Amino acid sequence: xxxxxxxxxxxxxxxxxxxxxxxxxxxxxxxxxxxxxxxxxxxxxxxxxxxxxxxxxxxxxxxxxxxxxxxxxxxxxxxxxxxxxxxxxxxxxxxxxxxxxxxxxxxxxxxxxxxxxxxxxxxxxxxxxxxxxxxxxxxxxxxxxxxxxxxxxxxxxxxxxxxxxxxxxxxxxxxxxxxxxxxxxxxxxxxxxxxxxxxxxxxxxxxxxxxxxxxxxxxxxxxxxxxxxxxxxxxxxxxxxxxxxxxxxxxxxxxxxxxxxxxxxxxxxxxxxxxxxxxxxxxxxxxxxxxxxxxxxxxxxxxxxxxxxxxxxxxxxxxxxxxxxxxxxxxxxxxxxxxxxxxxxxx
Amino acid sequence: xxxxxxxxxxxxxxxxxxxxxxxxxxxxxxxxxxxxxxxxxxxxxxxxxxxxxxxxxxxxxxxxxxxxxxxxxxxxxxxxxxxxxxxxxxxxxxxxxxxxxxxxxxxxxxxxxxxxxxxxxxxxxxxxxxxxxxxxxxxxxxxxxxxxxxxxxxxxxxxxxxxxxxxxxxxxxxxxxxxxxxxxxxxxxxxxxxxxxxxxxxxxxxxxxxxxxxxxxxxxxxxxxxxxxxxxxxxxxxxxxxxxxxxxxxxxxxxxxxxxxxxxxxxxxxxxxxxxxxxxxxxxxxxxxxxxxxxxxxxxxxxxxxxxxxxxxxxxxxxxxxxxxxxxxxxxxxxxxxxxxxxxxxx
Numbered sequence: 001x002x003x004x005x006x007x008x009x010x011x012x013x014x015x016x017x018x019x020x021x022x023x024x025x026x027x028x029x030x031x032x033x034x035x036x037x038x039x040x041x042x043x044x045x046x047x048x049x050x051x052x053x054x055x056x057x058x059x060x061x062x063x064x065x066x067x068x069x070x071x072x073x074x075x076x077x078x079x080x081x082x083x084x085x086x087x088x089x090x091x092x093x094x095x096x097x098x099x100x101x102x103x104x105x106x107x108x109x110x111x112x113x114x115x116x117x118x119x120x121x122x123x124x125x126x127x128x129x130x131x132x133x134x135x136x137x138x139x140x141x142x143x144x145x146x147x148x149x150x151x152x153x154x155x156x157x158x159x160x161x162x163x164x165x166x167x168x169x170x171x172x173x174x175x176x177x178x179x180x181x182x183x184x185x186x187x188x189x190x191x192x193x194x195x196x197x198x199x200x201x202x203x204x205x206x207x208x209x210x211x212x213x214x215x216x217x218x219x220x221x222x223x224x225x226x227x228x229x230x231x232x233x234x235x236x237x238x239x240x241x242x243x244x245x246x247x248x249x250x251x252x253x254x255x256x257x258x259x260x261x262x263x264x265x266x267x268x269x270x271x272x273x274x275x276x277x278x279x280x281x282x283x284x285x286x287x288x289x290x291x292x293x294x295x296x297x298x299x300x301x302x303x304x305x306x307x308x309x310x311x312x313x314x315x316x317x318x319x320x321x322x323x324x325x326x327x328x329x330x331x332x333x334x335x336x337x338x339x340x341x342x343x344x345x346x347x
Numbered sequence: 348x349x350x351x352x353x354x355x356x357x358x359x360x361x362x363x364x365x366x367x368x369x370x371x372x373x374x375x376x377x378x379x380x381x382x383x384x385x386x387x388x389x390x391x392x393x394x395x396x397x398x399x400x401x402x403x404x405x406x407x408x409x410x411x412x413x414x415x416x417x418x419x420x421x422x423x424x425x426x427x428x429x430x431x432x433x434x435x436x437x438x439x440x441x442x443x444x445x446x447x448x449x450x451x452x453x454x455x456x457x458x459x460x461x462x463x464x465x466x467x468x469x470x471x472x473x474x475x476x477x478x479x480x481x482x483x484x485x486x487x488x489x490x491x492x493x494x495x496x497x498x499x500x501x502x503x504x505x506x507x508x509x510x511x512x513x514x515x516x517x518x519x520x521x522x523x524x525x526x527x528x529x530x531x532x533x534x535x536x537x538x539x540x541x542x543x544x545x546x547x548x549x550x551x552x553x554x555x556x557x558x559x560x561x562x563x564x565x566x567x568x569x570x571x572x573x574x575x576x577x578x579x580x581x582x583x584x585x586x587x588x589x590x591x592x593x594x595x596x597x598x599x600x601x602x603x604x605x606x607x608x609x610x611x612x613x614x615x616x617x618x619x620x621x622x623x624x625x626x627x628x629x630x631x632x633x634x635x636x637x638x639x640x641x642x643x644x645x646x647x648x649x650x651x652x653x654x655x656x657x658x659x660x661x662x663x664x665x666x667x668x669x670x671x672x673x674x675x676x677x678x679x680x681x682x683x684x685x686x687x688x689x690x691x692x693x694x
Contacts, residue, residue, distance in 0.1 A: 236620065236621075240620075255620070255623045255624050256624070257624070258620070258621055258624070261621065266618060267618045267619070267620070267621060268616065268618070269615065269616010269617060269618050270616060270617045270618075270620055271613060271614045271615070271616050271617075272614070273583065273587075273602070273605070273614070273617055274583075274605055274608065274614060275632075276602045276630065276631070276632030277602055277603070277604070277605070277632035277633070277634065278632070278634075279632070280631075280632050280633050280634055280637060281631070281632050282629065282630075282631040282632075283623065283629075283630045283631070284623070284627075284628070284629040284630070284631075285622075285623030285624035285625070285626070285627055285628055285629075286624070286627050287624065287625075287627055290627060
């Protein structure tokens with residue numbers, strides 16, 4: 001297929017976004033691509049991949065605006081969205097990668113991508129699980145849940161754990177890791193369907209719909225009459241203020257995300273930080289890429305749990321690159337149920 | 348002097364306080380006291396002390412209102428203020444204390460106090476330093492600076508340290524500990540006189556008057572062009588928001604106090620907590636009484652530094668119990684220069 005020419009669909013960010021992103025902030029364009037890597041020069045270590053599964057993640061919102069001093073670069077308007085995904089190597093100029101290899105890591109939202117610097121991608125060795133899992137439970141969200149819970153929160157058996165956005169890609173795993181570890185686990189989510197999933201599928205002790213609560217402080221007191229030891233923070237805003245009032249002495253807060261704030265021009269103010277002192281709370285933000293050295297250890301824990309059916313995992317699958325913009329923006333209204341994945345191609 | 352009767356002046360909290368405390372929230376009353384401990388019963392382990400030096404500390408503001416779930420109990424309106432101080436034992440029903448012993452720890456704002464449960468007070472063994480130092484550098488504020496800086500911030504040589512309310516009882520010590528440890532140290536304070544003290548007496552590398560800065564973010568960028576590794580937080584509010592924007596990756600914030608907020612009915616909102624994630628910051632509140640087991644180790648470090656003149660320490664001395672209310676409320680307008688002490692008696 002050396003000179004085979006194919007059409008290559010891309011999802012392009014048209015302009016920087018303010019407020020809630022809309023489907024019309026992105027457009028799908030088609031170009032022609034020769035399925036052949038140029039030799040040498042800029043392409044000396046490059047690979048050509050076919051993208052199979054793309055991951056929709058909340059952090060992507062932050063790359064849709066101009067950024068200053070952020071850990072991730074802003075997207076380039078007029079260029080494809082960049083995100084995590086699962087891909088198959090079609091051609092390689094890089095001795096570390098071979099045709100046919102399966103990878104997960106950064107790619108672009110298009111059918112075929114040339115990746116000039118593939119070194120930070122992970123090779124997929126275990127293929128007896130759905131490949132899409134490498135966008136979630138076996139990829140960045142899985143590692144995020146693992147590092148955030150075990151490394152940041154230093155849990156002890158019997159501790160009381162609260163997780164917001166608990167049915168999301170990360171939250172559902174934190175809750176299950178915490179239950180398996182011997183903690184009491186409560187999650188919040190934004191629909192009845194998600195609350196049912198938390199209780200009936202993911203085995204949380206309790207769950208509630210934060211949209212139905214007039215008073216988050218009272219809701220937390222109902223589920224945590226003795227207070228919260230560990231809060232896995234995915235949302236920020238009013239929930240964080242209510243949680244601070246309900247933390248126990250020497251509690252820990254892992255700050256993983258603040259999805260309720262990502263589309264606001266100015267973030268809501270947090271008023272209850274005095275609780276950090278009175279209850280001697282540790283609150284720590286983290287980014288998963290500081291913990292990727294633990295990935296093999298994580299796989300050793302989680303792969304058997306998946307194969308033995310001890311861990312439940314729910315994906316929300318959008319079919320086709322055309323539906324990727326809608327899938328991505330659905331994250332911010334909480335439309336997805338479980339991990340939001342886009343299927344570009346199944347093999 | 349078994350049945351000697353003396354007059355005993357007390358500083359009484361009249362009522363719970365809202366907003367800034369005023370002198371008129373307190374009153375000085377005199378009663379008569381027999382200088383004799385009753386035997387047995389409630390007094391079986393009690394001691395009678397003469398109070399020498401009283402400590403004015405920012406945390407005391409929080410005890411002037413009704414509290415729920417706080418680490419300290421509210422004061423009782425109609426009763427004397429409770430606080431830390433240095434006292435001499437006049438009589439003892441407790442085998443661990445003898446007449447003439449010098450102590451520091453909780454006492455009441457009055458000339459003479461009966462202490463029913465003296466066990467948590469520290470005996471003073473080193474008397475070749477001013478006794479008032481046990482309200483500050485050798486007491487709770489000194490231990491607070493030590494524990495907050497070394498235990499919470501885990502400093503490394505060469506790191507960039509910022510301290511707010513830096514000329515206060517705790518801040519001046521944190522800065523000097525940090526300098527001696529090999530850090531770059533900048534402090535903020537609210538008058539030219541305090542800024543001069545920081546630079547000329549306490550040896551800070553730089554200091555600035557936050558009241559003269561239109562833009563705290565710009566001020567911090569001026570002194571920390573490469574960002575802040577460690578923030579020792581004494582004030583909260585707008586300063587915290589500006590610091591968050593200027594923290595370095597893997598920075599640490601020790602939350603010791605939030606004095607700018609203590610007189611507000613609702614605390615100001617903090618808007619920049621997303622920096623906790625992007626910069627992987629650990630922010631931890633602490634209370635000194637979790638660290639008192641380190642007190643002997645702390646004395647071993649700090650006593651030689653004091654005796655060799657390697658550490659500077661500034662006190663603001665108010666003479667007489669009548670002046671205690673004014674000294675206490677002066678803390679909240681920043682009137683004191685250095686550690687605010689009230690002398691009740693010199694021996």
